[in-house]
Amino acid sequence: MADTIQLLPDHIANQIAAGEVIQRPASAVKELLENAVDAGATEIRLLVKEAGKSLIQVIDNGKGMNETDARLCFERHATSKIRQIDDLFHINTMGFRGEALASIAAVAQVELKTRRSQDELGTYLEMENSMVVRQEPCATAAGTSIAMKNLFFNVPARRNFLKSNAAEMRHIIDEFTRVAMAFPHIFFSLSHNDQQVFHLDKGSLKQRIVQLLGNAYLSRLVPVQEQTDYLNIQGFIGKPDAAKKTRGDQYFFVNNRFIRSAYLNHAVMQAFQDLIPADSFPLYVLFIDLNPEQIDVNVHPTKQEIKFEDEKIVYAFVQAAVKHALAQFSITPTLEFDIDAGIQQSDAVAKPFTDEHRQAASSSELYQAFSKSNQAHFIEKGGYSGIGGSGAATGGAAQEKAMPSWKDFFEKPATDKHTGGLPAGKLGDEEGELYFDWEKPRKKWQLLEHAELLQIQLQYLIAPTLQGFLLIHQQFAHERVLYERYAAALVGKIIASQQSLFPVTLELAPADAALLTELLSDMLLLGYQIDPFGNNSFVVQGSPADIVQGNEKAAIEQLLDQYKHFSSDVKFSRREKLIRSLASQHSIKSGTALTQVEMRRLAEDLLRCAQPNITANGRPTFIDFNQDYLSRSFGL
Structure with missing residues (x-):
């Protein structure tokens, strides 16, 4: 009688495992970009065709691999990051499980070119169904170029679940944005169907945010900077007037790794309480750096959900940092003047404000108009004109022009x-x-x-x-x-x-x-x-x-x-x-x-x-x- 339990063939086991890591083209983009960052690259280029369904290629100028490593990197659980179990609790790199390339090779046709700077020739590798079909020396630039073609060609059922090209491309842009945001000191580019989408020069975090999210944020970012013995928090939040109806422009990074955390998001929302409407969401790009021993990133295949040793402390620090930034930096327009030394000697500045002066000022019509509740509109037309003249009339006209066209x-x-x-x-x-x-x-x-x-x-x-x-x-x-x-x-x-x-x-x-x-x-x-x-x-x-x-x-x-x-x-x-x-x-x-x-x-x-x-x-x-x-x- 035949045994009931059978060991799966390697290529089938790899395809099943790949389902946890490579769910769509964007999943492969994330893994390949993170590998390029871990390789020490200063320039990373992403080339995509048909929203990643026909081609995803990442080219970097990192340290590259020798012939043996080039072949071993496609084996399951082959990693340069882990030597013993304790290493899991000291992770400072993006990838560490050794599953990404094995998963990609299980569901796509892969071409790899890689060379170390000290080697004259590099290695060329072709893989299909987790098997090496071609390997030979090649002339190539220092670094690594990996191209995955025809995603899910051998798993048609999974390919049929992919969305439209436009929808899949949005997911790719999301993953690209998260990696590029975390490493502003690295050049990134993204091209889709031979048309450049992003060209991100090296620069500051603020420059990278504006490059990725748009020039509208250029003058609406407030820096956040808090250093403690337990953790450091830095980054930017948007001014209250930059809040939107969507959560899209919200990014948390822990040790440079993008994470999702409803708990920490609540901390930021509490800091913005009473500053923005209840149905609005502020921009934030916040980096939390703390000892890797205080977190566990190995709780989810995508590594976007992590576990803090003491999440209440992190919550309190995040909320305090955002509140401090909002309090320290003015969120309303102000005018600043360098006061001339002569002005400071004038009577208005030098002499005290006596009771007689106070009584005369408080009895004026202008003071009465602004000191009584709901009385500002009673300022007489012939009185105070202000610097800009009749601002109310101008504002009313602007509002009327922008009014929605429900009349038609x-x-x-x-x-x-x-x-x-x-x-x-x-x-x-x-x-x-x-x-x-x-x-x-x-x-x-x-x-x-x-x-x-x-x-x-x-x-x-x-x-x-x-x-x-x-x-x-x-x-x-x-x-x-x-x-x-x-x-x-x-x-x-x-x-x-x-x-x-x-x-x-x-x-x-x-x-x-x-x-x-x-x-x-x-x-x-x-x-x-x-x-x-x-x-x-x-x-x-x-x-x-x-x-x-x-x-x-x-x-x-x-x-x-x-x-x-x-x-x-x-x-x-x-x-x-x-x-x-x-x-x-x-x-x-x-x-x-x-x-x-x-x-x-x-x-x-x-x-x-x-x-x-x-x-x-x-x-x-x-x-x-x-x-x-x-x-x-x-x-x-």
Whole structure:
């Protein structure tokens, strides 16, 4: 009788093990870049084709390998970092398990060229299915060049699980960014399909952050520097006005290794408490250096989750360091002057501020206006003019220009063209399984035909119904209307697009450019006509007909930011994230005054929705004060 338990062949065991380490092209990019860093390279180049599916190549000028090491490096658990078990607790390098190259050789065709500086000739190696198919001396530059081709060629089921090229490229950029951020003293470059995406010269950490995350952060970074006997913390945080709706620009490094830690993230968020809105996330790039004996990095295959010996101490130090940085460096604009020595001898400076002076100053109209609560707007027009004249008027005009274009949405008739192309007639059942019933509002909440609606606090609408009245939250209501409109557009009812008279050129950070590329086809259905223009640039040829023209650049940047905010929730599909982002961005915001026509149009369109009473995020759009509820409330 044959034995039940069998030893797996090496090549199958390697493929199974590879699944833990190489989950997608970005996983291989991470491992190869970290190996190049460990080799002492000062220049590292990453070449990618078809988002890593056909080629990932890393070229470095590190120390290289001799012929024996070149062959041994592809064996499982072959490593130069570990000699005894205690070495695991003194790790100062990026890789140490000896699994990366073995895993790559198990699921891709690999070509290796490597040479030490003291050797005249290097070694060339070809591998397939973990087997060496060719080995010979070669002439090559000092360092190592490793190319992996046709990822998962021998595991087609796993290859079928890969996402689109745009999606996989975003993951590659994320891994590249994490490694390049940690080593600003190393030159890095990234090319995709022979087009350069990043060219990162050696420099300071601040320069590297700006190179990777965009010039918008150039003047919005606050340095963090704390040294203690237990650990050192250094890096940068963003000023509160740089906070975004997404966690994307947040990086923790422990001993130069990128980690994920919700616990330490909470420490930073607590330090920013009351400085940023509750739904915003600050930028931070923080490096924590401590004794390797105080941490365990060997708890996860990707080494992105680590265990601290005393995480409470680390939490306290991180929070204190960020608070100290925010307190030490001004987060609001200031004016600084070198005071002339003569001025310091003037009466205003030299003489004391007497009670008579204090009484005269406090009785002035200007003092009264600012010392009483909510009285600043009572400053008379003929009084204090200030340096810049009437700043309030200028600011008001700027705000009005930037206001979202909800007016077109209300003022245009409810034709197919302006309802997302939705046909008249019922598209869902009475409980609201699908989209709009554009012809009639729900009978349950039918509005009184000639009754006026009331807006209160520029945020809520009171709409009389046959059974009582509805208290509608205008922003949440509009989000629901737009959400269902966009959902219908993505199933074939394309939203009308308005051509731009003067097309706008949009330049994005590489990560955002990769994200926008992934979304272009769906955005076309939603009314955005955007063409790639090369080198992370795009031309906006058209935008949805019912939004204001002339602000396309800001609108798309905000859309990407909102999309990344939803990306943290893995249960959402790409299209779901997109329509939620657009609905949130284009909805009427609280504080916006509405006319009678606009209020009624919003209320009626809300009641035509398939699910009118909640937003896509589950927040209520209105409260129904019907006759039964009112009677019970008054004990009748």
